[in-house]
Amino acid sequence: MNTNLLHLYYFYQVAKAGSVTGASLILKIQQPALSIMLKKFEANIGFPAFEKTGRKIQLTEKGRELYLYADEVFSKVQKLEEFIGQKSNEISGRLRIATNDLIAHYILTPILTKWMRDFPLVDISILYSSAQEACEKMIKDEIDFGLFFYGPEEMSGIEFEKIKKISFTCAGTKKQHEVFIGSRDVDFSLTKKLPTYDKLKKVYPKMRIQMNSNGLMLHKELALQGAGAVVLPTFSLKSEIKSKTLVNLLPDEKLEFSIKLYQRKNKLLSTTQELFLENVIKEISKL
Numbered sequence: 703m704n705t706n707l708l709h710l711y712y713f714y715q716v717a718k719a720g721s722v723t724g725a726s727l728i729l730k731i732q733q734p735a736l737s738i739m740l741k742k743f744e745a746n747i748g749f750p751a752f753e754k755t756g757r758k759i760q761l762t763e764k765g766r767e768l769y770l771y772a773d774e775v776f777s778k779v780q781k782l783e784e785f786i787g788q789k790s791n792e793i794s795g796r797l798r799i800a801t802n803d804l805i806a807h808y809i810l811t812p813i814l815t816k817w818m819r820d821f822p823l824v825d826i827s828i829l830y831s832s833a834q835e836a837c838e839k840m841i842k843d844e845i846d847f848g849l850f851f852y853g854p855e856e857m858s859g860i861e862f863e864k865i866k867k868i869s870f871t872c873a874g875t876k877k878q879h880e881v882f883i884g885s886r887d888v889d890f891s892l893t894k895k896l897p898t899y900d901k902l903k904k905v906y907p908k909m910r911i912q913m914n915s916n917g918l919m920l921h922k923e924l925a926l927q928g929a930g931a932v933v934l935p936t937f938s939l940k941s942e943i944k945s946k947t948l949v950n951l952l953p954d955e956k957l958e959f960s961i962k963l964y965q966r967k968n969k970l971l972s973t974t975q976e977l978f979l980e981n982v983i984k985e986i987s988k989l
Contacts, residue, residue: 709743712736713751714772717761718843773843777970794823795974800836800848801828804918805961808938809849809989813981824974832916833964840966846975848964849982851935852885852916861967864960866986871939872898872957873948874931879906881930883921884914898933901955933957937989961986 712729719725722740726733744751751765761769780795801810806828817824829836829845833853837860839845853862882899902909912930915921921932926942931951942948963979965971971979 709739709746710772711776712739713743714769714776716740716752716759717765717769717772721759774970777972781970781972793821793974793977795972796825796827796846797975797978798827798844798846799829800831800833800839800845800964802850802916802918803830803920804922804935804938805849805851806830807919808935809982809985813978813985817978817981821974830917833962837964840964840969843966846965846969846971847979850962850964851959853962853964859967860964862962862964865963865983866989867958867960868989869936870898870933870957870959871936871943871950872902872931872933872952872955873939873943874925874951875928875947876949878925878928878931879951880908880910881912882909883924883930883932884911885918885921885933898952898955898957901952902931905952935989 712725712731715729716722716725716736719728722733722736726736729736731739740752747768749764750762751768752759753762753765799810810828814826814828817826829839831839831848833848833850834857836845836848836850837854837857840848841859851868854860882902884896884899896911899909899911909931913924918934918938922934922938922942924930925932925934925948936943939948943950
């Protein structure tokens with residue numbers, strides 16, 4: 703087998719993009735030329751790496767196996783490049799993080815402010831999404847890791863770690879005892895029980911769920927407007943509870959949820975990604 707490493711890289715980019723057109727834009731190569739190189743690559747390896755399904759292409763079984771090897775190779779190449787860059791006092795590379803708006807606001811903002819100032823060669827992407835959507839993107843290697851309070855407990859190809867238990871408060875205005883705004887991923891197991899809501903129902907029998915959203919900053923604003931009761935991290939409600947703008951609707955209940963770190967199984971993080979993650983864990987430990 704005479705495999706050209708550059709052609710392997712082209713194959714890798716086409717597999718990641720899901721199309722020759724998408725990869726040609728990333729690689730800045732004309733589509734016909736890239737198609738020809740892919741055919742040569744498949745001739746060299748001795749089996750088809752892709753198959754057509756209508757207008758789209760997808761990996762064959764052997765192609766998927768080859769992709770995993772290529773992913774390991776090019777992840778290590780990226781890590782090597784970043785290691786060399788750090789030895790030259792340069793931290794570079796990419797960070798692709800999925801989370802929700804509240805974690806980004808209260809936890810990631812101080813870290814991102816420092817990194818954007820100190821490490822201008824790092825390309826940072828933040829995606830607001832549900833944990834389910836983030837995990838699907840991790841499997842496709844479109845996201846490096848995700849930080850969420852709520853999400854799937856099991857998903858093929860994904861692993862998660864509970865970083866720290868966080869105190870939560872069920873809050874609302876003094877007069878709002880009828881509407882509950884669900885604090886969970888809207889596309890995650892709609893049949894999943896909401897224990898906090900069940901507890902609220904016992905105290906406030908008229909309570910009903912009118913809205914579900916993974917926009918936790920939106921939850922807070924709606925609660926301040928008197929639109930409904932919400933369950934949010936206590937650290938995000940300190941000033942509102944202290945000023946009595948919002949009140950704790952379940953003062954006798956101890957509510958806790960963990961911040962979870964989601965990653966693709968066997969994902970090899972770059973040195974830059976590992977360093978950023980260390981900063982995140984340190985910031986969470988302060989809560």
